[in-house]
Amino acid sequence: MDGAIHRAANGGSIRERAGRKPVTPDQPTRHATELRKKLAADLTKAGNLRSKEWRAAVESVPREEFIPDFFAKVDRTDGPTLWDPISAQRSGDERWLKLAYEDISHVTQLDGKTTATDVTEAVDGNPTSSSTMPSLVLRMWEDLEVADGNRVLEIGTGTGYSAALGCYRLGEENITSVEVDPEVAARAGRALGRAGYHPHLIVGDGETGAPNTAPYDRIIATCAFRYIPQAWLDQSRPGTIILVTLSGWLGGTGLVKLTVTGDGTAEGQFLPGYVSFMPARAHNPEPAIIPKMSAESASRTTSLGPEVLTTYGPAQLVAQLAVPEAQHISFGPGSDLPEHILVQPDDSYAALSATASGWIVRQGGPARLWDEVETAITDWRQAAEPGIESFRVTVASDEQRVHIPGGMSSALPRK
Numbered sequence: 467m468d469g470a471i472h473r474a475a476n477g478g479s480i481r482e483r484a485g486r487k488p489v490t491p492d493q494p495t496r497h498a499t500e501l502r503k504k505l506a507a508d509l510t511k512a513g514n515l516r517s518k519e520w521r522a523a524v525e526s527v528p529r530e531e532f533i534p535d536f537f538a539k540v541d542r543t544d545g546p547t548l549w550d551p552i553s554a555q556r557s558g559d560e561r562w563l564k565l566a567y568e569d570i571s572h573v574t575q576l577d578g579k580t581t582a583t584d585v586t587e588a589v590d591g592n593p594t595s596s597s598t599m600p601s602l603v604l605r606m607w608e609d610l611e612v613a614d615g616n617r618v619l620e621i622g623t624g625t626g627y628s629a630a631l632g633c634y635r636l637g638e639e640n641i642t643s644v645e646v647d648p649e650v651a652a653r654a655g656r657a658l659g660r661a662g663y664h665p666h667l668i669v670g671d672g673e674t675g676a677p678n679t680a681p682y683d684r685i686i687a688t689c690a691f692r693y694i695p696q697a698w699l700d701q702s703r704p705g706t707i708i709l710v711t712l713s714g715w716l717g718g719t720g721l722v723k724l725t726v727t728g729d730g731t732a733e734g735q736f737l738p739g740y741v742s743f744m745p746a747r748a749h750n751p752e753p754a755i756i757p758k759m760s761a762e763s764a765s766r767t768t769s770l771g772p773e774v775l776t777t778y779g780p781a782q783l784v785a786q787l788a789v790p791e792a793q794h795i796s797f798g799p800g801s802d803l804p805e806h807i808l809v810q811p812d813d814s815y816a817a818l819s820a821t822a823s824g825w826i827v828r829q830g831g832p833a834r835l836w837d838e839v840e841t842a843i844t845d846w847r848q849a850a851e852p853g854i855e856s857f858r859v860t861v862a863s864d865e866q867r868v869h870i871p872g873g874m875s876s877a878l879p880r881k
């Protein structure tokens with residue numbers, strides 16, 4: 467169980483738990499202060515923290531308040547990933563506090579319900595909420611280029627840590643944060659209150675934004691979307707900057723920075739680097755169903771192997787843009803199914819099988835999924851394999867597109 471947390475006079479926190487010797491107020495507080503300073507110094511050295519204002523925020527906001535309990539990933543080579551519950555009580559003040567200030571994401575909820583206080587040993591599950599790694603949180607706050615007095619909409623409150631940093635920098639009255647999960651939102655609200663911040667917290671689908679405190683000067687999403695929700699444009703004004711991770715069902719992902727250019731329009735670029743967030747809940751696909759694959763369906767050799775689906779990079783994003791409704795399923799050795807199958811809801815499929823001399827693809831259904839992927843990858847290669855930072859995004863009320871150097875462009879899905 468979490469202990470009660472009281473504010474120390476200097477803004478640090480002290481944990482107390484029934485049945486344990488009272489802790490000397492100074493010790494953990496001083497230790498946390500040192501850890502915060504070290505984190506800020508490390509993030510500055512790495513280039514994630516670039517301004518004195520955000521550095522002051524990192525040095526002041528106690529991350530440990532937002533992760534009184536979380537899951538640590540258990541390294542293992544076989545079986546599903548396991549998640550080990552961590553808290554001060556279970557793991558000791560020292561280990562918990564040290565982990566709280568490491569530059570890693572801490573998972574705080576599995577499968578939309580389980581928190582680390584619900585279990586006593588490592589469990590498997592799918593992460594559905596977390597405190598994002600500080601280097602990414604701060605890189606994004608810096609990329610957002612806020613100015614004093616800006617009003618910010620954050621989508622994905624999670625633990626509330628990034629909202630707290632925003633409150634420190636811009637004032638709590640200027641921060642609105644939306645979280646889809648009521649339990650997660652309630653925990654974040656309590657943590658923010660303990661740390662002394664009271665931003666506008668909304669429980670709801672971030673896709674609809676937060677009209678009551680609009681318009682916003684900046685919009686930042688800490689969960690990934692397949693397209694830019696229309697409401698964000700409606701709740702912006704010309705010049706508003708939107709920072710969001712665009713991702714999809716083939717694993718392609720990248721951080722996009724857009725500037726609102728007019729009524730319902732925006733344009734911008736993908737930013738450099740690998741940025742991946744858990745998808746916004748409504749942007750997850752329905753479970754993929756493998757269609758009946760006809761033995762007669764046309765098969766042919768293909769020089770393009772499944773690495774475009776399995777390796778992060780611009781090619782993966784190009785493939786995803788070519789077949790935005792497709793999902794990728796892979797099968798290990800011993801299965802009598804092809805190693806890799808692309809499927810989409812209209813029962814189109816492309817099945818890749820390894821042979822001694824390369825790959826064979828068998829396609830069926832109304833769309834030729836692998837033909838689409840091959841054409842897009844061939845065009846991208848002919849354009850000298852540009853990186854994602856050269857991919858441009860345009861947003862209008864009727865269409866959102868990604869433009870890739872070499873004259874290619876793909877429409878983003880609309881739902």
Ligand SMILES: C[S@@+](CC[C@H](N)C(=O)[O-])C[C@H]1O[C@@H](n2cnc3c(N)ncnc32)[C@H](O)[C@@H]1O
Binds near residue numbers: 596598603650671
């Ligand atoms: C990576 S966490 C956010 C991290 C957070 N900013 C922090 O500092 O702790 C992503 C959060 O987005 C939330 N989320 C997912 N889909 C959402 C949606 N459609 N609207 C609002 N929040 C959503 C998840 O429940 C999860 O808590």
